[in-house]
Amino acid sequence: MKIVAEPGVPQVIIVREFNAPRELLFRAYTEPELVKRWLGPADLELVVNQLDPRHGGRWRWTHYDRDGKGYAFHGLYHGEPTPERIVQTYEFDQAPGTVYLNLITFDEADGITTLTQNTVFFAVEDRDLYVAGGMERGIRASMQKLDDLVTELAEEAH
Amino acid sequence: MLTGVFAALADPTRRAILTRLKDGDATVAELAAPFSMSQPAVSKHLKVLEQAGLISRSQRATARLSHLEAEPLREAIGWLMDYRAYWAESFDRLDDLLDDLKEQP
Numbered sequence: 598m599k600i601v602a603e604p605g606v607p608q609v610i611i612v613r614e615f616n617a618p619r620e621l622l623f624r625a626y627t628e629p630e631l632v633k634r635w636l637g638p639a640d641l642e643l644v645v646n647q648l649d650p651r652h653g654g655r656w657r658w659t660h661y662d663r664d665g666k667g668y669a670f671h672g673l674y675h676g677e678p679t680p681e682r683i684v685q686t687y688e689f690d691q692a693p694g695t696v697y698l699n700l701i702t703f704d705e706a707d708g709i710t711t712l713t714q715n716t717v718f719f720a721v722e723d724r725d726l727y728v729a730g731g732m733e734r735g736i737r738a739s740m741q742k743l744d745d746l747v748t749e750l751a752e753e754a755h
Numbered sequence: 756m757l758t759g760v761f762a763a764l765a766d767p768t769r770r771a772i773l774t775r776l777k778d779g780d781a782t783v784a785e786l787a788a789p790f791s792m793s794q795p796a797v798s799k800h801l802k803v804l805e806q807a808g809l810i811s812r813s814q815r816a817t818a819r820l821s822h823l824e825a826e827p828l829r830e831a832i833g834w835l836m837d838y839r840a841y842w843a844e845s846f847d848r849l850d851d852l853l854d855d856l857k858e859q860p
Binding site: 639 | 838839840841842843844845846848849850851852853854856857
């Protein structure tokens with residue numbers, strides 16, 4: 598998986614290859630029963646509240662952590678979603694008015710599908726705020742030392 | 756630059772160097788001492804950290820001093836770690852789901 602997040606540009610691009618035809622990826626993205634099986638970390642439960650994959654259709658899902666706290670996201674599909682591309686707006690419930698735009702493309706060659714997720718925000722600050730606010734959760738164990746270091750640095754700065 | 760920060764932090768030696776610099780600025784020789792590494796090898800790590808904006812370097816007499824830049828470290832990895840982990844884990848789970856779907860007629 599490759600992540601590109603350039604300084605000064607309100608955008609994040611993720612590229613990832615899958616050993617599957619894009620029709621299956623499209624199903625995994627547009628069928629609620631399938632979405633809940635992969636989207637988000639395994640320790641968060643995903644509830645798909647609404648998913649209407651057509652032009653102007655609405656989607657809404659909620660991540661629940663172990664304490665039952667919910668993180669809800671919602672938005673619209675723009676243009677008819679196809680196995681080639683999905684365009685959707687996103688908004689985190691706790692940050693109304695801060696909308697971002699997601700373009701997901703599926704390129705298939707020799708049975709391998711390359712997924713590109715291009716996410717665009719209003720501003721760099723929105724990008725950073727969204728990710729920090731919406732995705733607060735523990736850093737993986739392998740990153741624990743780094744987490745400790747950052748925590749120490751943060752405390753020293755005060 | 757953020758991807759550069761992540762790459763810089765992925766190496767345990769470089770994380771150890773950053774941890775050491777928390778206690779104060781240090782020369783290449785001082786940073787090399789705890790490791791079984793040559794000073795040129797440590798200098799290479801310092802170059803990576805400098806390019807990622809995680810340290811700055813200055814000249815003191817004949818030695819170059821390395822200084823920890825805490826702010827970019829905090830800002831950069833605070834969100835990138837979570838974001839990367841979120842999508843990396845999601846897509847690993849998607850791999851499993853796609854394998855299941857491929858087995859279905």
